[in-house]
Amino acid sequence: MTAKQPVLEVHNIGLTVGSKTILEDCSLTLCPGELKVLIGPSGAGKSTFLQCINFLQMPDTGHIILEGKTIDQKNKAALCTYRTKVGMIFQDFKLFDHLNALDNVAIALRKVRGMTKNAAKERALQELARVNLSEQTTLYPAQLSGGQKQRVAFARALAMDPIILLLDEPTSALDPELVGEVLTVIRDLASHGMTMIMATHQMDFIRSISTEIIFMEKGRIVEQGAPESLLNDAVQSRTKQFYQSLSSL
Amino acid sequence: METFTSLFAGALKTMHVVLDALPSIVSGSVVTLGIVFGALTIGLVIGLFFALLHVYGAPWQRLLVSLYVWFFRGFPILVLLFLGYGCFAAMGLPMHPFLIATIVLGLTSCAYQSQIFRGAILSLRGGQMQAARALGMRDSQAIFSIIIPQALRLSIPGWTNEYSILLKDSAICFVLGTQDIMAKTAFAAARTHEHLALYAAAGVLYFFLTLVIVKLLNRVEQAFHIPGYTSSSGEQNL
Numbered sequence: 001m002t003a004k005q006p007v008l009e010v011h012n013i014g015l016t017v018g019s020k021t022i023l024e025d026c027s028l029t030l031c032p033g034e035l036k037v038l039i040g041p042s043g044a045g046k047s048t049f050l051q052c053i054n055f056l057q058m059p060d061t062g063h064i065i066l067e068g069k070t071i072d073q074k075n076k077a078a079l080c081t082y083r084t085k086v087g088m089i090f091q092d093f094k095l096f097d098h099l100n101a102l103d104n105v106a107i108a109l110r111k112v113r114g115m116t117k118n119a120a121k122e123r124a125l126q127e128l129a130r131v132n133l134s135e136q137t138t139l140y141p142a143q144l145s146g147g148q149k150q151r152v153a154f155a156r157a158l159a160m161d162p163i164i165l166l167l168d169e170p171t172s173a174l175d176p177e178l179v180g181e182v183l184t185v186i187r188d189l190a191s192h193g194m195t196m197i198m199a200t201h202q203m204d205f206i207r208s209i210s211t212e213i214i215f216m217e218k219g220r221i222v223e224q225g226a227p228e229s230l231l232n233d234a235v236q237s238r239t240k241q242f243y244q245s246l247s248s249l
Numbered sequence: 250m251e252t253f254t255s256l257f258a259g260a261l262k263t264m265h266v267v268l269d270a271l272p273s274i275v276s277g278s279v280v281t282l283g284i285v286f287g288a289l290t291i292g293l294v295i296g297l298f299f300a301l302l303h304v305y306g307a308p309w310q311r312l313l314v315s316l317y318v319w320f321f322r323g324f325p326i327l328v329l330l331f332l333g334y335g336c337f338a339a340m341g342l343p344m345h346p347f348l349i350a351t352i353v354l355g356l357t358s359c360a361y362q363s364q365i366f367r368g369a370i371l372s373l374r375g376g377q378m379q380a381a382r383a384l385g386m387r388d389s390q391a392i393f394s395i396i397i398p399q400a401l402r403l404s405i406p407g408w409t410n411e412y413s414i415l416l417k418d419s420a421i422c423f424v425l426g427t428q429d430i431m432a433k434t435a436f437a438a439a440r441t442h443e444h445l446a447l448y449a450a451a452g453v454l455y456f457f458l459t460l461v462i463v464k465l466l467n468r469v470e471q472a473f474h475i476p477g478y479t480s481s482s483g484e485q486n487l
Binding site for chain 2: 054056076077080081083084087088090092094095096097098107108111112140141142143156157160
């Protein structure tokens with residue numbers, strides 16, 4: 001079996017704000033179809049790490065290689081292209097408040113992809129159907145439930161045909177009974193081979209679906225490995241401690 | 250009986266004078282509305298630009314906008330009008346009262362409107378810009394297709410208020426010799442000595458112009474209303 005070529009390489013990302021070190025020497029590589037999960041206590045830097053991977057926060061040190069090309073973070077046009085390939089899902093959805101579900105998905109297709117209004121609309125309808133929202137296309141964000149909002153956010157990100165999706169605690173802001181519908185979307189994406197990095201606290205989900213767990217604490221990656229090796233009964237890992245503390249809740 | 254007759258005759262004469270002067274006074278509202286809408290437009294275009302600089306600009310750009318706002322906020326309109334007049338004279342520009350009044354009121358309104366828009370931009374739900382960037386939009390695209398459409402909607406109530414203030418501020422422009430409502434009224438009053446009745450008529454006309462346009466702007470607010478996002482109470486605001 002030949003080793004897969006990594007699609008994304010993140011090398012030694014560091015970020016300091018004032019005198020406080022937020023991230024230190026964080027690296028990971030991602031091969032096509034992998035789902036890596038970022039876990040760790042609040043304030044560990046999971047969100048910031050994801051934002052640095054998408055250059056929504058500019059890291060102070062380190063570099064990122066996508067499909068063999070190093071990204072120049074000073075080149076704004078290159079960053080825009082990079083971000084269309086690396087989609088992002090936020091904990092609080094961040095839908096565009098003045099646009100209905102359809103236009104939330106269509107606007108970037110028109111502005112970034114340069115698609116015509118009709119072509120963008122058609123594509124947006126397809127993406128909304130894929131996340132089971134064909135009935136809600138004309139509703140505004142304020143008229144949607146949390147789970148529906150997050151599914152619109154998925155449709156919006158997927159419409160750009162990203163090769164990687166970054167998910168920043170996609171279910172943390174949802175009522176418990178709405179978590180399932182969003183997890184279904186993620187599971188569906190994973191089964192279709194979408195490459196993803198997800199920060200989450202959904203431990204059962206992680207165990208069943210992730211290819212690797214990355215445990216972060218105080219801005220550093222402390223442990224990483226396959227779920228079965230880190231959560232195995234025989235090992236004593238920091239990850240397992242954390243896992244057990246979550247499970248005992 | 251005699252006093253009643255003379256009172257009645259007096260009132261009749263006053264009414265006659267007001268009715269005579271009314272066409273002239275009402276014709277002044279063309280100039281008044283011209284100044285107000287000219288100034289509002291100047292204020293809208295530059296004010297929006299200043300608001301964006303104030304929120305997203307470099308520190309020196311924010312400082313410049315702040316200085317501008319403080320200058321126009323701190324000086325009385327009358328002083329600004331005379332300053333504007335002086336500037337036009339010093340630069341050898343055409344001394345057209347309508348033009349000077351519109352520009353001075355426009356630059357003043359710009360200071361206030363920039364603060365209306367700035368407040369609106371700052372009140373947008375967090376992360377709108379970030380979400381746009383995450384989809385690969387350039388900052389300019391994000392500002393024009395995401396930030397401004399939301400900020401303008403949230404600004405309509407403040408903007409309605411700015412219109413009604415500006416309309417009444419425009420009355421002071423007659424000191425420059427504009428042929429607005431106020432100037433026509435002052436002229437008729439000086440000629441007929443019916444100050445009380447004529448200025449009351451002018452006041453009613455300003456009131457009427459305020460009412461009509463504010464109601465119209467409330468309609469605009471309704472037309473751009475977004476369920477659950479902007480307030481739907483535009484029609485209830487008197």
